[in-house]
Amino acid sequence: MARINLEHIRHAYGERPKSEADYALKEVHHEWNDGGAYALLGPSGCGKTTLLNIISGLLQPSEGKILFDGHDVTRLSTQQRNIAQVFQFPVIYDTMTVYDNLAFPLRNRRVPETEVDRRVNEIIDMIGLGGWAKKTARGLTADQKQKISLGRGLVRNDVNAILFDEPLTVIDPHMKWVLRSQLKKLHRQFGFTMVYVTHDQTEALTFADKVVVMYDGQIVQIGTPAELFERPSHTFVGYFIGSPGMNLLPAQITGSTVALGTDTIALDFSPKVAAGAKTELGIRPEFVRLGREGMHVRINKVEDIGRQKIVRAEFAGKPIAIVLPEDGEVPADARVTFDPSAINIYADSWRVGREA
Amino acid sequence: MEKTWNNKAWFMVLPVLLLVAFSAVIPLMTVVNYSVQDTFGNNQFFWAGTDWFTEILHSDRFWQALGRNLLFSAIILSIEIPLGILIALNMPKKGIGVPVCLVLMALPLLIPWNVVGTIWQVFGRVDIGLLGFTLKALGFDYNYVNDVFDAWVTLIVMDVWHWTSLVVLLCYAGLVSIPEAYYQAAKIDGASRWAVFRYIQLPKMKRVLLIAFLLRFMDSFMIYTEPFVVTGGGPGNSTTFLSIDLVKMAIGQFDLGPAAAMSLIYFLIILLLSWIFYTVMTSSDEQA
Numbered sequence: 001m002a003r004i005n006l007e008h009i010r011h012a013y014g015e016r017p018k019s020e021a022d023y024a025l026k027e028v029h030h031e032w033n034d035g036g037a038y039a040l041l042g043p044s045g046c047g048k049t050t051l052l053n054i055i056s057g058l059l060q061p062s063e064g065k066i067l068f069d070g071h072d073v074t075r076l077s078t079q080q081r082n083i084a085q086v087f088q089f090p091v092i093y094d095t096m097t098v099y100d101n102l103a104f105p106l107r108n109r110r111v112p113e114t115e116v117d118r119r120v121n122e123i124i125d126m127i128g129l130g131g132w133a134k135k136t137a138r139g140l141t142a143d144q145k146q147k148i149s150l151g152r153g154l155v156r157n158d159v160n161a162i163l164f165d166e167p168l169t170v171i172d173p174h175m176k177w178v179l180r181s182q183l184k185k186l187h188r189q190f191g192f193t194m195v196y197v198t199h200d201q202t203e204a205l206t207f208a209d210k211v212v213v214m215y216d217g218q219i220v221q222i223g224t225p226a227e228l229f230e231r232p233s234h235t236f237v238g239y240f241i242g243s244p245g246m247n248l249l250p251a252q253i254t255g256s257t258v259a260l261g262t263d264t265i266a267l268d269f270s271p272k273v274a275a276g277a278k279t280e281l282g283i284r285p286e287f288v289r290l291g292r293e294g295m296h297v298r299i300n301k302v303e304d305i306g307r308q309k310i311v312r313a314e315f316a317g318k319p320i321a322i323v324l325p326e327d328g329e330v331p332a333d334a335r336v337t338f339d340p341s342a343i344n345i346y347a348d349s350w351r352v353g354r355e356a
Numbered sequence: 357m358e359k360t361w362n363n364k365a366w367f368m369v370l371p372v373l374l375l376v377a378f379s380a381v382i383p384l385m386t387v388v389n390y391s392v393q394d395t396f397g398n399n400q401f402f403w404a405g406t407d408w409f410t411e412i413l414h415s416d417r418f419w420q421a422l423g424r425n426l427l428f429s430a431i432i433l434s435i436e437i438p439l440g441i442l443i444a445l446n447m448p449k450k451g452i453g454v455p456v457c458l459v460l461m462a463l464p465l466l467i468p469w470n471v472v473g474t475i476w477q478v479f480g481r482v483d484i485g486l487l488g489f490t491l492k493a494l495g496f497d498y499n500y501v502n503d504v505f506d507a508w509v510t511l512i513v514m515d516v517w518h519w520t521s522l523v524v525l526l527c528y529a530g531l532v533s534i535p536e537a538y539y540q541a542a543k544i545d546g547a548s549r550w551a552v553f554r555y556i557q558l559p560k561m562k563r564v565l566l567i568a569f570l571l572r573f574m575d576s577f578m579i580y581t582e583p584f585v586v587t588g589g590g591p592g593n594s595t596t597f598l599s600i601d602l603v604k605m606a607i608g609q610f611d612l613g614p615a616a617a618m619s620l621i622y623f624l625i626i627l628l629l630s631w632i633f634y635t636v637m638t639s640s641d642e643q644a
Contacts, residue, residue, distance in 0.1 A: 084544060
């Protein structure tokens, strides 16, 4: 178990990166606490896996240093770093039995056989493959194979961190939930530092204490699920987290007044916005109130998704989503108001603080 | 809809049946026909029963040739298979090296067999051949025309040069199909280079290796052109393999009956050995 420091890490897959755009991973500088459960969340190709492989040592960063508990491990191999990693698609040694598969990482490290036996049996019970121990791994289903991959990561109890690279992609939805809770349980029990890569926000938000949102090769926000929901620090976070995502409306800001088309809203703070910056107002669909007072809005469509209704409308020429409770009414001459405390202001996609 | 049951489907296989009949069954039956009869020309045949088979199976000449064949196959398999794996493991996986290596590997396979024989026949000559002349100049007493050992070494080296590529290409195809994640996982699991080979690469190559093994066995067991061109079966009878002996008997001596009987025995041996290898190898595959 270790605290992980990433110091000014950058990575480019090409030989000589010329511009910022050549970097698959733009500068990352961050400390990950010992025993924390982190989720790396972002769309495909945003650099999540690159960052993960840099931590595990499968990839050498082009620039920067990695420290485990203050020791520089940048040049150390994966084995020397003592990291476990689980990959997106199951990797099994299909000529070995299930038992030998799980024992493999331990035997490679010359762990005494009695200890191997104890730990392997523990893991086999945990992943529920007790009856398969003596069978070859070849005939198993995809999710059984992935459980073995997970098990090989978990069987080593002295690791500095366990990294998961979208490990539940191939698993059935109901098993996903079960495995995720087992991982959480293990995390609480042993306090591994865990880093979990995913593009599924539900998975990220339920698994992690801290979610690291990545976009276009950089970390745009690190925060608890609540922080990501209430105060997205980048328009991408607003749009990516939540279903539907945050409404973003082009806005003109003068002092503490925001002009949205012909309407104006008074803010309870004056955002400091540099001249010439592209300014936007962000409001989550959950905080838009639909009623008979406020600003004009044209309703296009109402989607009933069971527990709530999503109203698709047009506001000041832009599409806007509004979440209504299941019994909420849509008035004929609909108008909207925004919950003032839930308004976020963005300048060039980055959030402008309330405190400013 | 009601399914109609009739035998029309048989007409569909008729073209293939005809093709196989003319290409395999009819020639084979002609051989069978010769093997049980005696002839003195003029299309006059006399029933000979199993006489020729008995004669062949009791001749030292046959058993010696068979022994040479088995020895030759055993030697070239034990060189070509490990060497092929070794080369395949060290071939580049990406970049400009891949096409370069693949073309280099494919070259020997593209050369007609009698040309391969001629190349080595000239290459090994002590008067004008680069290899023979050099060896002689270095003081080695090398002469594949007179020396049994030298003749065998020449044929084996030639076969290895000619056919190891096939094993390499098949193994390489097996190796490149292994996803990168397997190697990454092996690193994470702390696997040694040997463990990676034993538990990841070898299992993935197993099927192609089986094919390589069978192809090389059958081909080497039927070898004719190259030794015929290089040594002509000599010195003495030391490189007279079954195929060479067969041709001598059939075309040289015009003993059609014994030659036909020998062809059939030869054919059955290859069939039997291939079947044994195949069964043994695939059953071990299932157990694993």
